[in-house]
Amino acid sequence: MEIVEVVRAGGKPFKRAYVSIFLWFTGRAIQAAAKVDEQVRREFNSLPDDFTFSLGVLPDGPWMVIGREKGQVKYLGGDPEGRHLHVRLAMKNIETAFLILSFRESTALATARNRLITEGEVPQALAMIRVMDIVEVYLLPKMIARLAVKRYPSWTPGRKFFGRIGIYSRAMLGI
């Protein structure tokens, strides 16, 4: 009799690695953007003081956690276990995550296609989606960012240039 090999969630190492690195860097970039970009700062200020947010892949990761601690926005690592999360954005599986995070589908379309599950209060979730859209515009070249957001914003060249430098350097250094 033939033994059928069970495909485990641990498979697809390339996609998993890509998604892990992406989430790690986005987490640090959001922390940086909260210091550099006025609009991101304002979005976070409208959220509760102990606000915690997680983005990741079902069923068992990878995840990234962002939170507010004493007024500062911090990347809190990759383990949401045991934390109270205000908002969780969960991508249905690693394939879906790869599709979304390689910008072949916008956040909005992914939600419309039931690939991205939003948990938590709607106004807070919407604020986090706006934050992620802004961060994507900073991190990605226009050609790619256009695919990730509904509408590419018309920022001043100054905002884009200095914001990009600030966010990339802070995200690299983790400050």
Add this chain to the structure above:
Amino acid sequence: MVLPDYYEFCCRVKIVAGHDALEQIPGLLSEKGAKKPLIITDKGVAGAGLIDVVSRVLQDRLAGILIADNVPPDSDLRIVHQLAQFYRDNGCDAIIAVGGGSVMDTAKGVNIVVSENASDLMAFSGAGALKRPLKPLIAIPTTAGTGSEVTQVAVIKDHEKHLKMAFLSYFLLPDVSILDPRMTMTMPPFITAMTGMDALSHATEAYYCLQKNPLSDAHALSAVSMIYQHLPMVVQNPSDLNGRLAMSIGACLAGIAFSNSMTGIVHNLGHASGSVCGVPHGLAMAILLPYGLEYNMHKCEDIIARLLLPMAGETDYLNTPKEQKAQKVVSLIRQMNEDLHILTNGRHARCFREVKDREGKPMVPRETLPEIAGAALLDGASMYNPEDTDYTDNLMVLEAAWEGCPLDLSKVKKG
């Protein structure tokens, strides 16, 4: 036809429609093994004699008929708990909801509490909290608008804590919806007009929003045709039973469409103008619908253009040049609002500055527009709108809709 890579569609409500549909209730109840239904309704519906019509159908077949008519115009948590207690005390085994959106929401809330044997409804808020079927629920809409007889959502307000909670589950879909024109015939013309425009906005938004799919499209297109043709007829002639039935079916089709493909900027700004200024939902929909189409025009002109066929009919559709089709849809909807304005002796407002309360005081002072624009950022409907919306976009649309002048398309940000 837009064919998404992936979509979900669900509507497992049995629809019983026709001129003597109500007569089916006893049979439908016994199919579900229910003997003692609780009728949930509001004072307006009961006062219009509609409960009498329902009870007459039931009285020779059921021992006693229990009626609770204290649903407020805005669903309320305290009332939900009260009605659940009443249901339990009387050993009921099914719910018949007779009314508009608030009655349907309340009945769904009561059903959660009694089926889960819960003490607090709020424990079941959000998506996916319900894990099993609830008690039999029969929905009998008395407006042709909200579509809540076929939606899986209930919104219940906690007026003491100023909270608005949404409940989302396929188990909230009623088992049966009964569309009988006798139930909508007594609706006064201006309410018929605005609830009908709500239904038209469901069909239209379902057709252009991001979650659209071939199945929701089919429902949306037939809804548009049904509603567009019959709405002015029933506003003009309220006792037109065939027209009333067509409107109920149109609203039901539209409800199926939008609960599967969601709504966009029209509902987004409509919810916000409701929460900030108390604008009746249907009126806000009527006013905002042409602007929603204009705002999204650059993203989905082809899609909007296809709505011309069910609205204008074959000849007009073929005779309108391709590049004018979408614009024609917008102007036909504006014309519809004009017609309804005349037919209701001016009670159907065409723009926000015309919206008045009972005392004739304007409900939307121009200075409140920034607050509405901000409140809209907290509402989830923005997610499914084809084009992005930020505070300034919202304000631009609201200002045009306040004034009543078409949107300046050159000012819409296109990215």
